[in-house]
Amino acid sequence: MTRLIDPSLHKLSFIMSEMGDMVIESISLAIDSYLTGTNTKDQVLKLSDAIRAKYFDVEDLTFDMLLKYQPVADDFRLIRSSTEISYAFSRFGRYAYDITLVRDLFGDVSECTNASLVESTKKVKHMIKAAVLSFAELDVRKAVEIREDEKFIDKIYRERLPKLIESTNTRCALAEALLLRYLERIGDHAVFMSDAINYVVTGKHRPSEERIASHTKTEN
């Protein structure tokens, strides 16, 4: 039986999947442009703006659904999480743009690349793909992978920062610091996203919140 809310739910999932694809593309472009030195700023900006516009669409749509249909249970959790997840998507787009700005500001920093940076960016790309897929399939098992990746990115972030403070190559150090910061933020949002997906499927709230709060305060 088609319920009144079903067409709107389909529209929501369509928009979200479009956003997901754009997020993967923009992050990949941004990271590659940093590592290889290509300038993709305009492309990524366009993507980021498009993602942002879709975020507002999702906000409108979710509030519309809440107003009209007063959804409960699975529908409710899905709609509530979509707000959080689409916000995470919009941040990803924004950070992707920020990364291209670094490349733009600092010029070609491809020689500053080092092994841990490459590892981190690989993890980020993997994480983003896992996050988008996890939401599309409402698969909470991928959340474990996302959390692992985020831990790694955090570790690198904490290891490298002190070293960058000591570094003599200011340009590379600053560029890397900025990049690591953006990657770390992307990681955090990816984990929030996995929490939201977890909420949709299991009904449990914010399992990672405390963990993230705790390890940003202490040395791990």
Added chain:
Amino acid sequence: MTAMTTKSTIMESSPITTPEYRSPIDASKYKMIAENVTVSYGGIDAVKNVTMKFKEKSVTALIGPSGCGKTTFLRCLNRMHDMTKNAKVTGKVMIDDIDLYSKEIDPIYHRRKVGMVFQKPNPFPTMSIYDNVTAGLRLNGVRDKKILDEIVEDSLKMAYLWDEVKNDLKKSAIELSGGQQQRLCIARALAIQPEVLLMDEPASALDPIATQKIEETIIELKNDYTIIIVTHNMQQAIRVSDYTGFMYLGDLIEFSETKKLFTDPKDELTAKYVQGHFG
């Protein structure tokens, strides 16, 4: 507050509300417990072995598709099925540790602890507003006019009807609008100083504004009474109740805090029903 002092004067002086009739208040205790209640009509089970506990001063909503047995179950809680032929009720319904269905007690005396409001407003047609509210009292022997006046004012205030009718209590009850009639029925049920209030889809026959007023009334009454409400309107259940029970074909499928049941129902059937896949 005049309403509260009126209630205490009533408790002390009225014959039907002597101190041993009003049990001491214990907020964490269960006010009413229905245990293994089964209702069958001519061999067919309308309510199958249902057990529910109702916390004191809470609102519990019973939801479920038509014919699931929620109204039948509600009517067990004040022994209304005594009036129905062919109805067989087994199990226990305990109010404050007294089983309503035990052979030793007088059902009429204990029925006064449980007030009931029906789906279609049914004020007594030949009586005035005043007489309707006091019907349960006068016809049970309470005669002191001063006390009756106090109770009328108290009950009508609690039902949010006092301001609208205080100038003409002698008006006939059926001249009121539907929403007012229903609030009058609530006042009438409250006048006998019950401890539990049963409501069978109290707003289903009313327009949206009247429904809103009834819901406001229920939320206010929650402070003093244990309320059990049958409703087919899920948003209403979400708005007014603390606990919700979902019944289907005579079985109690799920019972939990309202927020939990509507955001994260444990049972597949519950999830399907509340999201509108059937019913």
Added chain:
Amino acid sequence: MNSIQDRRQEYRSLFKQNVAKRLLVDKAVRIIVFSCVIIAIIPLGSILVEVFKNGLTAISIEFLTETPGSAGSGEGGIGPAIQGTLIIIGLSSMIGVPIGVMSGIFLSEYGDNILARFVRFFNDVFMEFPSIILGIFAFLIIVLVLGHFSVWAGAFALSLIMFPIVARTTEESLKMVPMTYREAGTALGLKKWVITFRIVISAAKSGMVTGILLSVSRIGGETAPLIMTILGSSQFFSSMDTPMDALPLRIWRLSLLPYDSAQLQGWGAALVLIMIILGINLGIRYYFMNKKNGFFGQLIKQRRNAIK
């Protein structure tokens, strides 16, 4: 899409198109039904007209208050008969109405068993009993046993006619009161008899009164039982153990006399009887319709308020 529209057109065309002819048929039926009503009313109306026409001239204070004169003299009146009718109606009601109402209550409120079915059946049979048989019964039981005609016997016989009607109409009126009021009473912790007498009966009052009035009208005109029980007399009421006059008896006696003056008095008596019955009916109805607390009165008030 087109085929659906075409099908709908097809369906529409199936409806009978001959509207004009059917309006005519409608009108014709209305006229026929209306004429049937007229035909039914005409005899009733003509009776009233006849009685008025013939009896009006006989009415006078003397006629209404004096005892009958000698047969054929044209003097005297029907005073004792009027008094007797009022007394016998009153007494019979005092016996028949309470018993009938109680039976009606039993059948309606407590009547879900075999005994009630029995009672209902006998009640219906009883209602159709020829009144002369009831008169004979009263004759056998009271008149023969006591040895003389008396008012007791007459009241007894008429109450036998009254009580099945009252029981039946009371039961029907009580059954028409919606169950929900009884449920509300039960939920308030009221005992069953309290609910029945204080709530259900006041809601059923109008129907019950109608039933009682029906039975009063019925017995007001019964002649055969009276012949066998109070016999009739030319004197005013003296005691419960003696015969008494009543309008139906007087009318009968007067109509059998060959004198014109007697015939005239008979018409007058018939007019008086009709006026008494009419008066009782209208009076009590008017009283109940305007009484504030009656259910019927409330409905009227509600409608007035709605129109306002």
